[in-house]
Amino acid sequence: MHILRHKNRWCVGITGILFFLLTTGCFSAGMRKPFFAGSFYPSDEKELRNQLSSFFEKKNVEGQLVGLIVPHAGYIYSGKTAGNAYSLIKDKKISTVFLIGRSHHASFIGVITDDRNAWITPFGSVDVDTRIVSDIVAKPGFRIDYRILDAEHALEVQLPFLQYAIKGKFKIVPILVGCENQEELELYANYLLPVVKKNPDSIIVMSTDLSHYHPVNTAQQMDKRFIDAIENNKFSSIIKAMKNGELEACGASAVFLGLSILSKISPINVKLLKYATSYDTTKDKSAVVGYASMAVYKDTKKTIEKKGGTMLDKKQKETLLKVARQTLEYFLAGKKLPELKITDPALLEKRGVFVTLRKNGELRGCIGMIIPSEPLIDGVRSMAIEAATGDPRFPPVSLKELKDIEIEISVLTVPARVSSPDEIILGRDGVIVKKGYRQGVFLPQVADETGWTKEQFLSALCSQKAGLDPDAWKRPDTELYTFQAEVFSEHDL
Numbered sequence: 001m002h003i004l005r006h007k008n009r010w011c012v013g014i015t016g017i018l019f020f021l022l023t024t025g026c027f028s029a030g031m032r033k034p035f036f037a038g039s040f041y042p043s044d045e046k047e048l049r050n051q052l053s054s055f056f057e058k059k060n061v062e063g064q065l066v067g068l069i070v071p072h073a074g075y076i077y078s079g080k081t082a083g084n085a086y087s088l089i090k091d092k093k094i095s096t097v098f099l100i101g102r103s104h105h106a107s108f109i110g111v112i113t114d115d116r117n118a119w120i121t122p123f124g125s126v127d128v129d130t131r132i133v134s135d136i137v138a139k140p141g142f143r144i145d146y147r148i149l150d151a152e153h154a155l156e157v158q159l160p161f162l163q164y165a166i167k168g169k170f171k172i173v174p175i176l177v178g179c180e181n182q183e184e185l186e187l188y189a190n191y192l193l194p195v196v197k198k199n200p201d202s203i204i205v206m207s208t209d210l211s212h213y214h215p216v217n218t219a220q221q222m223d224k225r226f227i228d229a230i231e232n233n234k235f236s237s238i239i240k241a242m243k244n245g246e247l248e249a250c251g252a253s254a255v256f257l258g259l260s261i262l263s264k265i266s267p268i269n270v271k272l273l274k275y276a277t278s279y280d281t282t283k284d285k286s287a288v289v290g291y292a293s294m295a296v297y298k299d300t301k302k303t304i305e306k307k308g309g310t311m312l313d314k315k316q317k318e319t320l321l322k323v324a325r326q327t328l329e330y331f332l333a334g335k336k337l338p339e340l341k342i343t344d345p346a347l348l349e350k351r352g353v354f355v356t357l358r359k360n361g362e363l364r365g366c367i368g369m370i371i372p373s374e375p376l377i378d379g380v381r382s383m384a385i386e387a388a389t390g391d392p393r394f395p396p397v398s399l400k401e402l403k404d405i406e407i408e409i410s411v412l413t414v415p416a417r418v419s420s421p422d423e424i425i426l427g428r429d430g431v432i433v434k435k436g437y438r439q440g441v442f443l444p445q446v447a448d449e450t451g452w453t454k455e456q457f458l459s460a461l462c463s464q465k466a467g468l469d470p471d472a473w474k475r476p477d478t479e480l481y482t483f484q485a486e487v488f489s490e491h492d493l
Contacts, residue, residue: 055083067204067296084274085293096202101154108178110141129171139191189260206258208251210290223290264427332399352412355383365391408489415481432481440465
């Protein structure tokens with residue numbers, strides 16, 4: 001939101017912003033100026049540093065921090081709330097910050113980013129990762145627009161916090177969304193997913209305020225529903241609730257986009273750090289704005305164990321890949337398979353597993369078993385042979401071409417039935433569709449590889465894999481199951 005406006009309190013409005021942009025030569029191709037310094041936050045470096053220091057307090061969360069949800073109002077209103085989130089990254093090294101916000105002043109379709117070299121604040125410059133920007137701007141729906149970016153405060157106000165908190169240099173990827181269409185946002189999430197995955201030392205910062213200009217009691221009730229939805233991983237419902245007027249959050253689409261990306265990489269947990277309203281500053285109960293800071297983190301090991309299966313370490317993954325290749329070398333040469341002497345309990349645990357073969361990056365075979373029926377190590381052996389010789393889509397793999405083939409293994413959790421397609425998170429979940437004697441399965445990585453929306457994914461699963469009508473997944477007599485997978489390949493290790 002803008003700096004809060006009450007009945008007798010005006011702050012910088014869009015007219016003033018545009019005047020400022022025009023009179024300061026804002027459209028420089030090389031640097032973005034600090035357009036909101038002196039209004040949303042102090043323009044004096046010393047004053048800014050002192051103010052930020054009062055906002056930070058020691059915070060910790062369990063698990064690996066991968067994202068922050070933070071407000072973007074003037075610091076006097078929401079600075080303390082934001083500081084609770086940024087305290088989690090104080091003195092940490094982070095290479096890249098994906099900075100996501102929702103446009104307040106311009107309506108547009110798609111995503112706007114920035115290819116200028118740096119953004120300036122009273123603390124100095126923050127480099128833009130132009131390499132990543134050039135990658136994503138080539139995707140459908142992504143474009144550059146300095147005018148809209150320079151008139152928007154939601155991203156800029158996060159930079160001083162980041163500069164104050166992060167140890168050493170970091171780069172940003174500005175991402176400004178202009179829509180609240182869930183299907184479009186999921187599509188943009190799929191485009192951004194590979195880029196985020198390639199930058200494991202990154203973090204996603206999502207910028208939003210909550211309800212606007214309701215009596216304090218009403219605001220608190222609305223904000224609680226929003227926070228509960230996020231904490232309970234029901235963030236797919238917030239866009240629908242926004243349309244129905246049940247919730248308010250000016251950056252809901254930014255939050256949805258960021259959480260969609262993160263949930264596709266790994267199961268996530270979200271924890272509320274601090275909630276406040278403008279009443280805490282103004283003491284005016286009649287028309288308040290809500291603010292929340294939240295931490296997004298993954299605890300993959302605990303999640304996978306709860307759903308069925310032990311998380312594998314690097315050595316265990318290397319062993320499975322080695323066994324898979326050795327198995328194919330012996331089998332394709334017509335030799336007796338060597339005896340395995342495996343004592344590791346994790347490799348003797350019964351697990352579902354798929355083995356995928358790729359030649360020069362193209363699929364060459366993929367076979368697996370979903371329901372655990374034998375020890376993991378034996379399953380890898382069996383599925384490696386089946387992928388090489390039993391995939392009806394391809395001729396059998398020859399010993400001669402084996403040297404050109406990369407092996408990928410997907411170790412699965414136990415499938416669990418879902419009551420609604422809304423529970424499915426593309427990129428994280430593999431999905432089984434079942435109706436009568438017909439069933440089909442897609443591994444989690446299919447969503448990443450195709451870029452499909454959820455509807456496209458489920459329709460293809462029904463028609464291409466199960467031999468069902470494309471809309472079968474919409475019917476109550478069709479069963480849907482999800483599972484997760486640890487996916488690793490020879491290229492990764």
